[in-house]
Amino acid sequence: MKILMVCSEFAPWAKTGGLADAVAGLSHALSAAGHEVRALLPGYAHLPLGTSSAALVTPLGTYAVAEIEGGAGARVFTVDLGELTGEHIYTGDERDAGRFLRLAAAGAAFGLDGWRPEVVHCHDWHAALTPVLQPLAGNATPSILTLHNVGYQGLFAEAVLRDHGTADLERALAPDIASDGTVNFLRAGLRTATRITTVSPTYASEILRPEFGLGLEDVLAARRGDVLGILNGVDYGVWSPERDPFIAAHYSASRSGAKQRNKTQLLARLGLEAGGGDPLVGVVSRLAAQKGIDLLVATLPTLLAQTRARFAILGSGEAGLAGELRRFATLQPRRLAFTEGYDEGLAHQIFAGADLTLVPSRYEPCGLTQMYALRYGTIPVVRATGGLADTIEHYDPGTGSGNGSVFRDADPGGLLWGLHTALAWYDDAEAWRRLMANAMTADFSWEKQVPQYEALYRSLAPASRS
Numbered sequence: 001m002k003i004l005m006v007c008s009e010f011a012p013w014a015k016t017g018g019l020a021d022a023v024a025g026l027s028h029a030l031s032a033a034g035h036e037v038r039a040l041l042p043g044y045a046h047l048p049l050g051t052s053s054a055a056l057v058t059p060l061g062t063y064a065v066a067e068i069e070g071g072a073g074a075r076v077f078t079v080d081l082g083e084l085t086g087e088h089i090y091t092g093d094e095r096d097a098g099r100f101l102r103l104a105a106a107g108a109a110f111g112l113d114g115w116r117p118e119v120v121h122c123h124d125w126h127a128a129l130t131p132v133l134q135p136l137a138g139n140a141t142p143s144i145l146t147l148h149n150v151g152y153q154g155l156f157a158e159a160v161l162r163d164h165g166t167a168d169l170e171r172a173l174a175p176d177i178a179s180d181g182t183v184n185f186l187r188a189g190l191r192t193a194t195r196i197t198t199v200s201p202t203y204a205s206e207i208l209r210p211e212f213g214l215g216l217e218d219v220l221a222a223r224r225g226d227v228l229g230i231l232n233g234v235d236y237g238v239w240s241p242e243r244d245p246f247i248a249a250h251y252s253a254s255r256s257g258a259k260q261r262n263k264t265q266l267l268a269r270l271g272l273e274a275g276g277g278d279p280l281v282g283v284v285s286r287l288a289a290q291k292g293i294d295l296l297v298a299t300l301p302t303l304l305a306q307t308r309a310r311f312a313i314l315g316s317g318e319a320g321l322a323g324e325l326r327r328f329a330t331l332q333p334r335r336l337a338f339t340e341g342y343d344e345g346l347a348h349q350i351f352a353g354a355d356l357t358l359v360p361s362r363y364e365p366c367g368l369t370q371m372y373a374l375r376y377g378t379i380p381v382v383r384a385t386g387g388l389a390d391t392i393e394h395y396d397p398g399t400g401s402g403n404g405s406v407f408r409d410a411d412p413g414g415l416l417w418g419l420h421t422a423l424a425w426y427d428d429a430e431a432w433r434r435l436m437a438n439a440m441t442a443d444f445s446w447e448k449q450v451p452q453y454e455a456l457y458r459s460l461a462p463a464s465r466s
C-alpha cells in the first residue's frame with residue numbers, strides 16, 4: 001500500500017524522544033513488508049536541503065517539498081518552513097502553530113510525481129490538523145491519527161488561525177475546538193481523523209478517563225469504537241547489544257558475560273565507584289512529572305542510605321528536577337552520576353552497562369526505554385501504567401516467569417517497593433540469571449506489530465487489497 005506518515009520527528013533526522021523512534025521504526029518495518037512509505041516532516045534548519053524540490057499547492061499556500069532520504073526503506077521528505085524555520089524542532093511558542101499548520105497542509109495535499117497515498121497516517125498534535133485540511137485540498141483519502149502522548153495537545157491563542165490559516169480552515173473546525181480564546185489542534189484531529197490509534201492497548205483504555213484523557217476524554221469516549229491500541233515496536237537493528245556501535249563490548253542472550261565490560265567502562269566514564277558486584281541503576285528520561293522523576297528525587301536519600309546501588313542518570317527537561325539531581329551528584333559523586341542533556345551514545349551505554357533501569361512514570365503511552373533495556377539484559381523497574389503494564393510482567397520466583405519489577409502506586413512508597421524487590425532478586429544469582437534470560441529473549445520487534453497496522457490500513461482502503 002501507499003502510506004504517507006505526517007510527523008514532527010523521524011529518527012535519526014529529527015528526534016527529541018520516543019516519537020522519532022516510533023515513526024521511523026514503523027515506517028521502515030512497513031517498507032520492509034513491501035509497502036511504499038513516505039514520511040513528511042518540517043524542514044528544520046539542521047536538516048539537509050534535499051535534492052530536487054517540488055512546489056506543492058496546499059489549502060494554506062504553495063510550499064517547497066524536497067526529499068532528504070531515498071532508497072529502499074521509507075522515503076523522507078521535508079516541507080519548507082520559510083520564515084518560520086527556527087533553531088530547534090519545537091520553538092515552544094506561537095510560531096509552532098504556523099509551522100505545524102504548514103506541515104498539516106502539506107500532508108493534506110501531498111502528491112508528488114504521480115504518487116498519492118492511500119492512507120494518510122498522522123502523528124500527535126503536530127500533524128493533527130491534516131485530516132481537517134484534507135477536504136479543503138479536495139482529498140478524501142482515509143486518515144489515521146496516532147496518539148503518542150495525549151499530554152501534548154497543541155494549545156494556541158485562537159488568533160493563530162487568522163495569522164496562519166484561512167477563513168475556510170476556521171469554518172472547517174468544529175465549535176468545541178476553541179474555548180476561552182484557545183484553540184486545541186489535537187481535539188480537532190480527534191474529531192476528524194477516520195480512525196484513532198494509540199501506542200499501547202492499556203493506554204487506549206486509560207485515555208477514556210479524565211486522569212489520562214486530560215480534557216479530551218469526551219471526544220475520545222464519543223469515538224470509542226474508532227480507537228485502537230497497538231503497541232510500539234523496537235528497531236533491533238539500532239537497539240541490540242550484538243551490534244551496537246556505541247558500546248564497549250558486544251554480547252547476546254547466549255553470551256552475556258561481556259555485559260560486565262560495558263558496566264566497568266560506564267562506571268569509569270561517569271566517575272562512579274568501580275567494582276562490578278554492586279548494582280547499577282540506569283535512568284534515561286525526559287525530566288518531567290509525567291516520567292515520575294520527582295518520585296525518584298524524593299526517594300534518592302532513602303535509596304542511597306539503604307542500598308548499595310549506584311545511579312547513572314541521563315536526562316534533560318525541567319530545570320527544578322535537573323537541579324535536584326545535580327545536588328545529589330555533588331553530594332555523592334561516587335554513587336550517583338547525573339548527565340544533563342541529550343546524548344544518544346551515552347543512552348546506549350547506560351542500557352548496556354546498567355543492571356536495572358527505572359521507569360516510574362505517572363502515565364506512559366508506550367515507553368521505549370523499558371523495551372530497549374530488556375534486550376540489553378537490563379531489568380526494568382516500572383510503574384504499572386500504559387505500555388509499561390503491557391510490556392513488563394512482574395517476575396515470579398516460583399515459576400521463573402516475568403521480565404521485571406512492576407509497582408502499582410505513583411508515590412515514593414511504590415517506587416521503593418519496586419526497586420527493593422528487584423535488588424533482592426539481584427542478590428540471588430539464580431533468579432537474576434533467569435530474569436536476564438527472560439528479558440533478552442523477549443521479542444518486541446516492529447515486525448510483530450506491523451500486521452496490526454496492515455489490517456487497519458486495509459480496512460480503510462480495501463480497494464488496494466492485493
Ligand code: ADP
Nearest residue numbers: 017018285286315316341342343347367368369
Ligand atoms: P518519551 O518519548 O515520552 O520521552 P519513550 O520511552 O517513548 O519516552 O522514548 C524515549 C526515547 O528518547 C528513547 O529512545 C530514549 O533513549 C531517548 N532519550 C530520552 N532522554 C534522552 C537523553 N537525555 N539522551 C538521549 N536519549 C534520550
